[in-house]
Amino acid sequence: xxxxxxxxxxxxxxxxxxxxxxxxxxxxxxxxxxxxxxxxxxxxxxxxxxxxxxxxxxxxxxxxxxxxxxxxxxxxxxxxxxxxxxxxxxxxxxxxxxxxxxxxxxxxxxxxxxxxxxxxxxxxxxxxxxxxxxxxxxxxxxxxxxxxxxxxxxxxxxxxxxxxxxxxxxxxxxxxxxxxxxxxxxxxxxxxxxxxxxxxxxxxxxxxxxx
Amino acid sequence: xxxxxxxxxxxxxxxxxxxxxxxxxxxxxxxxxxxxxxxxxxxxxxxxxxxxxxxxxxxxxxxxxxxxxxxxxxxxxxxxxxxxxxxxxxxxxxxxxxxxxxxxxxxxxxxxxxxxxxxxxxxxxxxxxxxxxxxxxxxxxxxxxxxxxxxxxxxxxxxxxxxxxxxxxxxxxxxxxxxxxxxxxxxxxxxxxxxxxxxxxxxxxxxxxxxxxxxxxxxxxxxxxxxxxxxxxxxxxxxxxxxxxxxxxxxxxxxxxxxxxxxxxxxxxxxxxxxxxxxxxxxxxxxxxxxxxxxxxxxxxxxxxxxxxxxxxxxxxxxxxxxxxxxxxxxxxxxxxxxxxxxxxxxxxxxxxxxxxxxxxxxxxxxxxxxxxxxxxxxxxxxxxxxxxxxxxxxxxxxxxxxxxxxxxxxxxxxxxxxxxxxxxxxxxxxxxxxxxxxxxxxxxxxxxxxxxxxxxxxxxxxxxxxxxxxxxxxxxxxxxxxxxxxxxxxxxxxxxxxxxxxxxxxxxxxxxxxxxxxxxxxxxxxxxxxxxxxxxxxxxxxxxxxxxxxxxxxxxxxxxxxxxxxxxxxxxxxxxxxxxxxxxxxxxxxxxxxxxxxxxxxxxxxxxxxxxxxxxxxxxxxxxxxxxxxxxxxxxxxxxxxxxx
Numbered sequence: 030x031x032x033x034x035x036x037x038x039x040x041x042x043x044x045x046x047x048x049x050x051x052x053x054x055x056x057x058x059x060x061x062x063x064x065x066x067x068x069x070x071x072x073x074x075x076x077x078x079x080x081x082x083x084x085x086x087x088x089x090x091x092x093x094x095x096x097x098x099x100x101x102x103x104x105x106x107x108x109x110x111x112x113x114x115x116x117x118x119x120x121x122x123x124x125x126x127x128x129x130x131x132x133x134x135x136x137x138x139x140x141x142x143x144x145x146x147x148x149x150x151x152x153x154x155x156x157x158x159x160x161x162x163x164x165x166x167x168x169x170x171x172x173x174x175x176x177x178x179x180x181x182x183x184x185x186x187x188x189x190x191x192x193x194x195x196x197x198x199x200x201x202x203x204x205x206x207x208x209x210x211x212x213x214x215x216x217x218x219x220x221x222x223x224x225x226x227x228x229x230x231x232x233x234x235x236x237x238x239x240x
Numbered sequence: 241x242x243x244x245x246x247x248x249x250x251x252x253x254x255x256x257x258x259x260x261x262x263x264x265x266x267x268x269x270x271x272x273x274x275x276x277x278x279x280x281x282x283x284x285x286x287x288x289x290x291x292x293x294x295x296x297x298x299x300x301x302x303x304x305x306x307x308x309x310x311x312x313x314x315x316x317x318x319x320x321x322x323x324x325x326x327x328x329x330x331x332x333x334x335x336x337x338x339x340x341x342x343x344x345x346x347x348x349x350x351x352x353x354x355x356x357x358x359x360x361x362x363x364x365x366x367x368x369x370x371x372x373x374x375x376x377x378x379x380x381x382x383x384x385x386x387x388x389x390x391x392x393x394x395x396x397x398x399x400x401x402x403x404x405x406x407x408x409x410x411x412x413x414x415x416x417x418x419x420x421x422x423x424x425x426x427x428x429x430x431x432x433x434x435x436x437x438x439x440x441x442x443x444x445x446x447x448x449x450x451x452x453x454x455x456x457x458x459x460x461x462x463x464x465x466x467x468x469x470x471x472x473x474x475x476x477x478x479x480x481x482x483x484x485x486x487x488x489x490x491x492x493x494x495x496x497x498x499x500x501x502x503x504x505x506x507x508x509x510x511x512x513x514x515x516x517x518x519x520x521x522x523x524x525x526x527x528x529x530x531x532x533x534x535x536x537x538x539x540x541x542x543x544x545x546x547x548x549x550x551x552x553x554x555x556x557x558x559x560x561x562x563x564x565x566x567x568x569x570x571x572x573x574x575x576x577x578x579x580x581x582x583x584x585x586x587x588x589x590x591x592x593x594x595x596x597x598x599x600x601x602x603x604x605x606x607x608x609x610x611x612x613x614x615x616x617x618x619x620x621x622x623x624x625x626x627x628x629x630x631x632x633x634x635x636x637x638x639x640x641x642x643x644x645x646x647x648x649x650x651x652x653x654x655x656x657x658x659x660x661x662x663x664x665x666x667x668x669x670x671x672x673x674x675x676x677x678x679x680x681x682x683x684x685x686x687x688x689x690x691x692x693x694x695x696x697x698x699x700x701x702x703x704x705x706x707x708x709x710x711x712x713x714x715x716x717x718x719x720x721x722x723x724x725x726x727x728x729x730x731x732x733x734x735x736x737x738x739x740x741x742x743x744x745x746x747x748x749x750x751x752x753x754x755x756x757x758x759x760x761x762x763x764x765x766x767x768x769x770x771x772x773x774x775x776x777x778x779x780x781x782x783x784x785x786x787x788x789x790x791x792x793x794x795x796x797x798x799x800x801x802x803x804x805x806x807x808x809x810x811x812x813x814x815x816x817x818x819x820x821x822x823x824x825x826x827x828x829x830x831x832x833x834x835x836x837x838x839x840x841x842x843x844x845x846x847x848x849x850x851x852x853x854x855x856x857x858x859x860x861x862x863x864x865x866x867x868x869x870x871x872x873x874x875x876x877x878x879x880x881x882x883x884x885x886x
Contacts, residue, residue, distance in 0.1 A: 053418055054344065054414055054418055054419075057414050057417055057418055058410055058413075058414040061444060062410055064444055064445070065406065065410070065445070065448050068444075068445050068449060069448035069449075069451060072448060072453075072482055072485075076456065076467065076478055076482075079478055080467070080473065080478075083474075084466075084472060085473060165463065165465060166463070166466065168473050169466040169473035172459070172465035172466045176455075176456070176459070176467075194849070194853075198852070207855065207857070
């Protein structure tokens with residue numbers, strides 16, 4: 030399909046993200062990239078589990094263990110923000126299918142706002158831990174915790190910059206077959222970040238406090 | 241657009257290679273860079289062998305020996321074998337599947353430049369205060385406290401170059417999945433394409449653990465994290481797991497494409513269809529899968545316990561089954577064939593027994609109790625060199641002779657090739673065969689010297705003589721390459737006369753868009769089928785002659801890689817590093833260190849943003865232009881002398 034076609038909701042293809050060769054390549058390539066991200070996070074999870082609650086012999090476990098540190102209400106609030114932002118990016122993709130560009134931009138914008146909310150809570154949480162003496166160099170456990178959760182946080186930041194620049198860049202251009210795959214894979218990435226967070230919530234916070 | 245007849249200035253040609261996104265030119269870049277690092281790593285090996293020529297030799301110091309040993313292993317695996325295989329994948333895979341280009345030409349260039357600058361960064365360590373010295377596996381218990389910046393160079397250089405490898409791996413997977421010509425079903429794909437696909441998948445799953453391991457080492461050494469610091473609750477075994485989860489599949493990442501190359505070479509010169517094609521595909525996938533399940537066989541002696549050792553021992557031995565299938569399929573392809581013993585075929589014939597020897601010693605070590613005896617002895621050195629030199633290096637040399645006509649429109653000299661083969665092959669066995677016995681006699685690996693009269697003197701001397709012969713072999717090969725530049729262009733298709741897959745159906749020199757029309761694949765060994773049916777054109781087309789869409793050249797991949805290169809220096813000389821704080825390595829002011837990191841990453845991110853905000857839709861070569869280029873090419877081919885062996 031030609032990139033320069035003038036599209037209307039009637040002739041807009043059903044799978045716009047895969048209508049061109051480049052789009053299809055991006056789509057397949059990104060799924061494959063996500064497979065490699067899964068392995069990256071799996072390695073960090075394994076490292077975290079191996080080093081959980083382990084520190085110097087003098088480490089005070091009543092103060093600096095998983096049980097003592099994590100606050101489930103905060104983690105729950107973060108989870109809710111991120112899960113909702115995944116839903117809003119689904120809405121954006123729904124509007125993309127119907128060639129409603131304004132809908133895409135609006136819902137992607139809401140996704141970014143929810144993502145920023147999540148990030149603020151995470152920064153607060155990190156600040157709090159450092160403040161009570163659980164810094165990055167405190168113990169093997171602290172290094173593993175900040176690296177795992179921080180890598181996820183870094184992915185959130187990258188996702189936010191990515192989606193915001195897509196919104197900004199395409200403001201005047203509208204929806205076409207060149208940027209439809211870009212929106213699509215950005216939303217795919219955002220879902221992935223969400224899935225990783227579900228695992229962090231379970232393995233780090235729930236298992237930390239309850240297990 | 242460009243045509244072959246056009247003469248270009250030297251500057252324009254250099255610029256062309258710096259900005260190219262053409263897979264054929266990137267293949268040449270990989271070939272040149274890989275050969276450079278192959279030569280460097282070979283010299284390092286020779287220095288080590290000369291040190292071991294006599295007992296109590298003082299040719300190099302113990303510290304220098306550690307650096308040579310580490311850099312030899314690291315360079316050979318990451319910076320020589322991998323890029324050289326990528327060179328052939330880039331050159332041949334798109335042609336074999338009937339594609340005009342790879343899926344992401346821009347990323348292809350980025351992958352190369354990241355690999356290259358990471359490799360250059362790693363080698364700068366020799367001039368900037370000492371190379372890494374903790375072995376290529378860089379076990380955390382050694383590397384965490386290694387003074388100087390050697391390990392920092394290792395961590396940062398491999399991180400950059402590993403990112404490049406990962407990008408290229410993803411690129412090949414997508415290319416093979418989405419860019420195949422009509423009729424090129426999965427079960428008609430040539431074996432080299434198949435092995436490239438499986439090997440790229442292994443890259444995809446094996447490199448992230450390495451990335452994580454290197455990152456943990458980086459923060460431990462530079463920012464005071466405690467992953468491996470046992471006094472703070474850390475555990476160095478984590479590094480060993482992460483490293484070998486990468487490191488074991490890495491062997492298969494390298495050897496599978498080598499298998500693929502031999503599976504292309506053998507049927508051509510046996511003039512028979514590859515025996516057991518579908519079992520070859522099955523074996524490839526199975527080896528890829530099992531390659532991931534066995535990493536802990538490198539860690540039998542770390543105290544994992546008898547159960548874990550038993551499981552990993554048995555899992556390791558099962559790899560012999562699909563590998564054996566492959567060996568028998570090669571032998572049965574040759575069996576009853578009408579064999580032509582050319583240089584590539586010589587390498588294939590030499591490969592089969594050499595690689596089997598390496599595989600058999602592998603099964604020996606898979607038995608955990610025996611591994612306790614063989615661990616860290618020269619037996620291990622002999623084993624993996626039989627696999628890597630006997631398997632991968634012979635494949636690379638054979639493939640160079642085999643594919644040279646397609647890549648450069650020139651042929652390598654047969655007579656010189658035969659001489660090279662025999663010198664290299666005999667040198668290889670002289671070097672490594674006796675090392676099995678040195679290991680059994682108790683000579684440990686990684687020692688820089690030994691005492692006389694332990695029965696090791698003679699074998700070490702013979703081993704060194706063999707290594708020197710291998711060096712002569714490589715010099716002869718390079719000489720052959722230099723001679724080929726002066727030789728007549730071939731200007732023909734199917735140089736060996738018995739080509740079977742699509743790449744041989746194209747006439748050289750290739751136009752930059754490969755196929756003027758996408759070919760229609762009518763079965764396995766498509767070009768062979770067309771030849772049998774007397775098709776003079778070489779292939780049937782799936783589409784009428786039309787406009788061809790091509791990507792634009794770009795300098796951004798190089799600029800992005802330079803950005804990471806600059807940032808790596810900032811991280812290296814950071815004043816917060818363990819060694820900087822201990823005063824065992826130089827550092828710069830915090831402002832300069834952070835400044836370099838910010839500027840470097842700024843350049844990288846800035847070029848990424850430029851790339852994202854600017855529409856780059858490529859360009860079209862119109863039908864009239866295609867016809868003009870084809871006419872130019874036809875004239876050029878007719879003007880040249882027809883070469884070849886038939």
